[in-house]
Amino acid sequence: MQQSSNGGGTNQKRRARTRHYLMCEPTFFNVSYSINPWMNPSRPTSTERGLAQWKTLHDLLAELGHTVDLVEPVAGLPDMVYSANGATVIGGRALVARFRYEQRVDESTAYLDWFRVRGWEARQAEYINEGEGDFLYTGDVVLAGSGFRSETKTHDEMREFFGKPVLGLKLVDERYYHLDTAIAVLDANEIMYNPEAFSPQSRELLAERFPDAILADASDAAVFGLNAVSDGLHVIIPQQAERLPDQLRERGFVPIGIDMTELLKGGGGAKCCTLELRAGR
Numbered sequence: 001m002q003q004s005s006n007g008g009g010t011n012q013k014r015r016a017r018t019r020h021y022l023m024c025e026p027t028f029f030n031v032s033y034s035i036n037p038w039m040n041p042s043r044p045t046s047t048e049r050g051l052a053q054w055k056t057l058h059d060l061l062a063e064l065g066h067t068v069d070l071v072e073p074v075a076g077l078p079d080m081v082y083s084a085n086g087a088t089v090i091g092g093r094a095l096v097a098r099f100r101y102e103q104r105v106d107e108s109t110a111y112l113d114w115f116r117v118r119g120w121e122a123r124q125a126e127y128i129n130e131g132e133g134d135f136l137y138t139g140d141v142v143l144a145g146s147g148f149r150s151e152t153k154t155h156d157e158m159r160e161f162f163g164k165p166v167l168g169l170k171l172v173d174e175r176y177y178h179l180d181t182a183i184a185v186l187d188a189n190e191i192m193y194n195p196e197a198f199s200p201q202s203r204e205l206l207a208e209r210f211p212d213a214i215l216a217d218a219s220d221a222a223v224f225g226l227n228a229v230s231d232g233l234h235v236i237i238p239q240q241a242e243r244l245p246d247q248l249r250e251r252g253f254v255p256i257g258i259d260m261t262e263l264l265k266g267g268g269g270a271k272c273c274t275l276e277l278r279a280g281r
């Protein structure tokens with residue numbers, strides 16, 4: 001079923017397309033190790049608050065008409081809540097992650113099983129590949145982040161597996177260690193991003209390919225404003241973002257602010273908690 005409504009902006013008619021997402025309840029959420037600069041194990045975390053924030057996101061996606069499936073959380077894998085990292089899924093095929101850090105390695109089995117049991121074609125990546133954390137599909141190209149997590153060696157297997165072009169982008173600021181902390185796909189071939197997160201060469205590539213992109217300023221980037229989930233009309237962003245809501249409205253999108261500050265202690269926001277399952281191309 002296609003859900004549609006018009007955006008409020010002046011220059012564009014926007015349309016929401018219903019999506020299929022995979023999420024993982026943060027039953028075992030905590031910050032007991034540090035594999036990115038946001039994670040500080042000596043700072044207290046609240047599983048209860050993490051759960052409440054996650055549930056708000058989950059219920060919002062469902063209210064917007066999207067299908068949300070769940071993968072069972074595994075004790076001892078507190079980062080499993082960031083399901084975007086579990087795989088990249090396009091055209092009904094799932095390339096399951098191979099994680100860089102030992103603390104997350106066992107998540108791959110849970111994701112592989114989830115896909116296989118439900119009849120999705122799935123295999124694990126040969127090289128380090130952190131799923132939609134680093135691979136964002138714009139509708140005709142897969143934007144591929146490297147520098148901190150996924151290896152560029154995985155780009156060839158991505159091309160082969162999905163039959164899509166892959167555009168490599170180099171991340172240079174360790175706070176934005178995954179591509180989905182620096183770029184969000186808003187609609188087919190429309191993105192918003194934080195130029196400062198990229199190498200000069202990648203900045204040029206982005207400017208050339210996406211001349212009309214929304215550019216986030218440093219303070220919106222720093223509250224994880226780019227870690228956004230868009231259905232083509234509604235864009236879920238952190239409520240702490242200041243300029244992005246207006247920038248999005250100007251383009252006809254409907255920004256929806258939510259609070260993900262507890263899950264940000266693990267280095268993730270709304271997008272990190274949402275893996276899109278694309279049955280079609």
Ligand code: ARG
Binds near residue numbers: 082104133268269
């Ligand atoms: N603690 C997790 C890690 O460092 C956070 C992952 C965030 N996910 C994302 N899609 N950026 O791997």
